[in-house]
Amino acid sequence: MQRPYLGIIALLLVLSNFTQIHAQDQAVLPEKAKFKDYKTKYWINTYGNVRISKRLFWVAQTHFRFEETKTTPFAGQVAQLYNRHAIGYIYNKKFNISLGGVLRLNFNTDEFSDAPRNVVPEWRIWHQYQFAVPVWNAMVYHRLRLEHRWSRGFSADPDWIYRNRWRYMFRLKQPLNKPKLQSKTLYIAPEAELIMQSGKTIVASPMEDLRLHTSIGYIINPRVTVATGIMYSTGQAIENGGNYKQAWTIRMHCYFSPDIRRVKNKLPAIHFRD
């Protein structure tokens, strides 16, 4: 139990070093931080966790992200389509890891842009380490996610930009109407995620995004959960570390976890350490 925490601490130390990097000469940093007007976004996320063996599961997530524009004030237009897949491994009830890839389609949402491409792919390799800690009748989760990311702009023949992302998320799931998280439980889940980035192109904006999200969820049964919430996020713009983006996002989540094993392989369902 002790060791995974050491990992978190080490990672936080590393992250704190990035903030020491100072802006180089190209962009001129403003005297004071500039906060841009916030954008509104609308995300619909599906999360699949398909159990394929006693310890392995297949992570299949598809996200639809919309972003407001002048012509589509609230619901927005499609900004990103997200496909995240991985194979996960349940080490025990309190710790699991995943490794996989992402294909994200980025759409150009800039109305005034005359870039030739409207949509470009972005590739990632990602791995994740999640710890679950019961606290009274709630559960607390620490999620460390590392992503290696290749992206490019919408211009005619853009270069691939390679960046690393360092993500830590703290999340709590507190049951509201039941003594513990079980079927027919309504729960509230506050979460905070800090996303740092590094790479040659990252000069003065290591803090890519800070997401503060609270959702209300309902566990329909052990296999299906739905949730909705609102998220505030902010982060340094890549062109100039003195400029901070801001956004309010309405998020809808659907979690499903089918079990495609044969009945005889399912048992026992809980004893991971056998």
Next chain:
Amino acid sequence: MRLFTSKLRRLLIFLPSLLITSIGFNQSVEAYQGPYGLGNQKGVAKYEFMLFNGDTIKNGTFEFSSSTLQEDSQMGQTAYEVSGHYEGNKLSDRWEFKKTYLRPSNNTKLVDYKYVTTLNGEEDYIIGQFEDGLPQGEWQLSRYRILDSKVTDTIFRSIITYNQGIPQLSAKIYHQNSSLVTRYLRNGMAHDEWTLFNPNAIEPQEIWTFDHGLLKSIQYNDQEGVVIVPIFNDESLDLQEISMDQRFLSVLSNSFPSLDTVQALNNGIFKLLDIQETLLNGVESLLKREEQRIKLAAYKVKVPTYPFEEKEREMLEKLVSLTEESVRIATGILSNSQLNIAKLSDRETAAYFEATDQINRKILKPMTLMVRMDDQNITQYINREKLGNQLFPEGLPFQVFENSALKNLRTHSYPNLQNVRIADLTNLIEDAYASLNFLRQKLSEKASITIREKAIVSEEALLVRKAQNFQSLVNTVSTNASDHVKTTLTSVQEFAENKLTAYANMEDSENKLNTAKALELCYEDLTKLVTSLGSLPVQKKEIRAMYTDDVWNPFTSTIMSENIKRRITNAYEEVVIPYTLTQIQNNLTCDNSADFSDRFKVIEDRMIVLRDMKTNKLERKLRRKSDPEVTLALLGLNTE
């Protein structure tokens, strides 16, 4: 005398040889092990004895045990264990007496499909020494309470010290929270103040004041303060010395001035002495057939006497014999199984039965006290002027005869509350006796009370017992049954009652005997059915648990229970069980009741099988709501 001298002469002749052999003779101790009667108790004993001139001389250890289970287990069971020692046919050394009385408690639990009843009761334990056949040294008397089959506390404890059979100057008794110190004169006569203390209270709870054996007064506390009740205070009374035993306590309880005092004093010293006396008397009666009569309750008191005139004595004798006869008739009617069955259906029988019951409760029960006093030979110690009031505090119950059928049978007039004399009591019992004879005659027209075939009488007794068992099981089960099960139980109960009424209306005949036997079997089956119905909640719970899986939820990293095969469990709970219950309500007969009680087991077994079977197709079919019969068929539970 001649026999003796000849014996002596022979003894003198053989003296030398006797001297030589006597040592060997004395040591030829034999042992007995087998059936034995100790007091009125039949049991098994093991003891050592010698034969001396053909007589059995008990010498050595003695052990006895007995256990009597009443025919009806509801009545409880009494067991005795005695161990001690004899020396030359005389009680000696340490003796232990244990009496355990246990009866089933109301605490019945369902364990593994069985109704398990714990036992409540009491255990009396007495230990003491004898020397040369007389109580000697310290005797300890204890009574323990047994609740739910466990010894929970000591209700009573008393220590008496004897010297050559005579209790010594003072003794102590402990009872729950209080302790009593008693005092005696050298000759065992109660004397001075007997005080009952409660360690938590400042004032003594109760004080009995004796003057050379005569109980002058009792002082006790109630809400208003100290109350002093004079007991035997009249100087002019003739006094008589008696033992401080059950007789004295009876005299005393019949001499308390009012019902209030009786209630106030019921739990004080009186109760303590009563328990002590019961314990001592228990030992005395166990030993009464042994070689010596042992008197353990050897304390003495004095009581006033009220001698009888010849005429009064005659009236009392008449009263006692008429009461005894009346009790016989009333008990005969009230315990008659045929009448007990008949009164369920016939109104007139019920009315006569009720009148008998009234006479029994309101007249015969108090009169029986009088009979008991006579039995104990204490009537001469009771102040007869107060007797009427004592037995009938609310006046003579002659209203019992206002019952229209009994109206003309009353031949005497009765005084009001005061001035009830022995003569009035005798009049009352005469009228009661006449009424009972009338009732007996009327009822014998309804059913042959007098001589019936023994076979049918004993068969009916069995039937009544089975019906009662059935009834009490129905009551137990319906306390925590669901509404649907409750209505089912009611209909099963009605079915049983109808059968019983039909039986009661039958003429006595060979056929009736067979019907009684068949009905008993029916009751057995119905009892089984009720037991099955009683285990339904447990069955439901177990099936629910069986159809629940533990599932890993990766999004919460917790294990959650999931109901599986919901359509099957829903069909079980919402169709199969309700349908079966309705079937019982509508179609129950004596013949199919056993099938119905097995049915629940069959259903459970099937549910167990379906749990691990591949049932996708079945579950799809169950989705279409349809006739219960079809659902049953799909689940493989066809009744055909």
